Amino acid sequence: MTERFSVTYHVRSDAGSIEVRAQGIAVEQSVEMPLAAIDEPAVLSDIVGQVEQIDDLGGGLFAVRIGLALATVGDDPGQLLNMLFGNTSLHEDVILRDVALPERFRVRADGTPTLRRRLGVPRRPFTGSALKPQGLSSERLADLAERLARGGLDFIKDDHGLADQAYSPFAVRVPLIAEAVARAVRSTGLLTRYIPSLTGDLEQMRARARIAVDCGLDCMMVAPMIAGFSAVAALTRGFPDVTFFAHPAMGGAARIAPELLIGRLFPALGCGAVIFPTYGGRFGYSPATCRELVANARPALAVPAGGITLNRVTELLDFYGPDTMLLIGGNLLLAQERITEESAAFVGAVARHGDT
Numbered sequence: 001m002t003e004r005f006s007v008t009y010h011v012r013s014d015a016g017s018i019e020v021r022a023q024g025i026a027v028e029q030s031v032e033m034p035l036a037a038i039d040e041p042a043v044l045s046d047i048v049g050q051v052e053q054i055d056d057l058g059g060g061l062f063a064v065r066i067g068l069a070l071a072t073v074g075d076d077p078g079q080l081l082n083m084l085f086g087n088t089s090l091h092e093d094v095i096l097r098d099v100a101l102p103e104r105f106r107v108r109a110d111g112t113p114t115l116r117r118r119l120g121v122p123r124r125p126f127t128g129s130a131l132k133p134q135g136l137s138s139e140r141l142a143d144l145a146e147r148l149a150r151g152g153l154d155f156i157k158d159d160h161g162l163a164d165q166a167y168s169p170f171a172v173r174v175p176l177i178a179e180a181v182a183r184a185v186r187s188t189g190l191l192t193r194y195i196p197s198l199t200g201d202l203e204q205m206r207a208r209a210r211i212a213v214d215c216g217l218d219c220m221m222v223a224p225m226i227a228g229f230s231a232v233a234a235l236t237r238g239f240p241d242v243t244f245f246a247h248p249a250m251g252g253a254a255r256i257a258p259e260l261l262i263g264r265l266f267p268a269l270g271c272g273a274v275i276f277p278t279y280g281g282r283f284g285y286s287p288a289t290c291r292e293l294v295a296n297a298r299p300a301l302a303v304p305a306g307g308i309t310l311n312r313v314t315e316l317l318d319f320y321g322p323d324t325m326l327l328i329g330g331n332l333l334l335a336q337e338r339i340t341e342e343s344a345a346f347v348g349a350v351a352r353h354g355d356t
Helices: 018-028 041-047 077-085 111-119 138-150 170-188 202-214 229-238 258-268 287-297 310-320 336-355
Strands: 004-012 050-058 061-069 094-099 126-131 155-158 193-195 219-222 243-246 273-277 301-305 325-327
Touching: 004 018, 004 050, 018 050, 018 061, 077 094, 077 229, 094 258, 111 243, 111 301, 126 138, 126 336, 138 155, 138 170, 138 336, 155 219, 155 325, 170 193, 170 202, 193 219, 202 219, 202 229, 229 243, 243 258, 258 273, 258 287, 273 287, 287 301, 287 310, 301 310, 310 325, 310 336
Parallel strands: 126 155, 126 325, 155 193, 219 243, 243 273, 273 301, 301 325
Antiparallel strands: 004 061, 004 094, 050 061
């Protein structure tokens, strides 16, 4: 008997057409050809996708659950994504909503416990900010990082737009920022982590990760939808002592439910922390989406971001709980010359909440 795993799609359709539509998805996501043209019985019985259930969600929306053959995936995370939604992602009436991940893809980094041990933070939420804007020199970014770190932040990450640009090459920027943060750590006694952003092809990302490790860094960021699922999985396997933060860039272009994509698939690649747009920010995720995303992601660290302000600290931590890192970027950078003081105020607000 062939081993299958279940995938759920949300499909817009009328009731009279949904069974045919569901069967079409099952075929498209398995053999991608007319069944009448297949003359191998084993392919028909073992490989062709099977419609397992159709539920009417109302308003012309249906939940379609399809069983796909595990043999079609192999051990490749990129092929898993292809089988989940490759061709069907081209149909505008379908969203990939959920998947019962095969066992081989359930290896997850224990991001939150690991980071708590490294930073000596046993209970309270974490704090973080981002280095912006791109276009600054490496020296200016390093100065900004040091001032943020002197405010006591737990994490300072590259903006995801920072790559290997001429105005701030990775091999120059990362050592300078790492040393600037280290100076602040020697001053504050806190174990602030700098998170450089890895970009490029797999060979380039590996080389840049080695530069970061040589600088004493054990946290890095990668964007799985840009770098590719297989490349990110290879990267996390190759650097097992590094906690990878998954950035959601391009995540909204794939019509994959964020609860699944960011909450379940990114941690399955070995990412120990997931950055995502919080509700009430500038990206429009709902509280229900954020709640399910975080539940799916844990024990990866949940990192809500996107328009967070200091006056929302209590609200957001009440919502997300302590196993969270609040990431305030632009709204903290508005402090300019007072950025160290504003960072300290942010850290203090989070610490006070953690004590309640």
